[in-house]
Amino acid sequence: AQSVTQLGSHVSVSEGALVLLRCNYSSSVPPYLFWYVQYPNQGLQLLLKYTTGATLVKGINGFEAEFKKSETSFHLTKPSAHMSDAAEYFCAVSDTSLKAGSYQLTFGKGTKLSVIP
Amino acid sequence: EPEVTQTPSHQVTQMGQEVILRCVPISNHLYFYWYRQILGQKVEFLVSFYNNEISEKSEIFDDQFSVERPDGSNFTLKIRSTKLEDSAMYFCASSEWYSAYEQYFGPGTRLTVT
Numbered sequence: 001a002q003s004v005t006q007l008g009s010h011v012s013v014s015e016g017a018l019v020l021l022r023c024n025y026s027s028s029v030p031p032y033l034f035w036y037v038q039y040p041n042q043g044l045q046l047l048l049k050y051t052t053g054a055t056l057v058k059g060i061n062g063f064e065a066e067f068k069k070s071e072t073s074f075h076l077t078k079p080s081a082h083m084s085d086a087a088e089y090f091c092a093v094s095d096t097s098l099k100a101g102s103y104q105l106t107f108g109k110g111t112k113l114s115v116i117p
Numbered sequence: 118e119p120e121v122t123q124t125p126s127h128q129v130t131q132m133g134q135e136v137i138l139r140c141v142p143i144s145n146h147l148y149f150y151w152y153r154q155i156l157g158q159k160v161e162f163l164v165s166f167y168n169n170e171i172s173e174k175s176e177i178f179d180d181q182f183s184v185e186r187p188d189g190s191n192f193t194l195k196i197r198s199t200k201l202e203d204s205a206m207y208f209c210a211s212s213e214w215y216s217a218y219e220q221y222f223g224p225g226t227r228l229t230v231t
Contacts, residue, residue: 032218043208043222044160044208044210045222046221049219051218090160092160094218102172103148103165103212103217103220104150104162104175105162105220107159107160107161108159110160
């Protein structure tokens, strides 16, 4: 069974500061990894994904994440926080061995990011 | 840009009543999913649907739940007899054939069971 752990349910950063949201996963097979963002009263928007290849992946809005197999981590970073980044961020993993037609995601509990002016 | 839509945005129902939550996936997508998020908890997988049948379901998806793709565009989740603990945000998602793991989510339906 897969699982995702997001350290810190709530993270506050100052505007312009580095954003670091932590995600660790467990999976018995090579995973696909995702970060989703949820703005208030909205659905989940895909921020970035790792499937294969380059371990540093870039997403929308200046975010990036690095897949570190040895650490089973997929931390999300952004060099300089903007007020508009305030949202809840979810890390998710998909089991690549699942049968065709079923790629369900296992989510972490989410991290709410606050940006202080 | 194409998007997944869901109706209604908020549904209030009494315990024991049947509810149908509706979703219109992105038009060329072939994989469909329902997830739910109880307030303050994780987003949880309920069911996946491909080629007109359920491909996987979680323990949560018991006999009270059913899914249907009644036509070429809609994808519905039915809860036959709602319980208080069914109160949650329900998200529909869809994905394409060649990147089936990349799921696009709708805005959700907030279900409140009283």
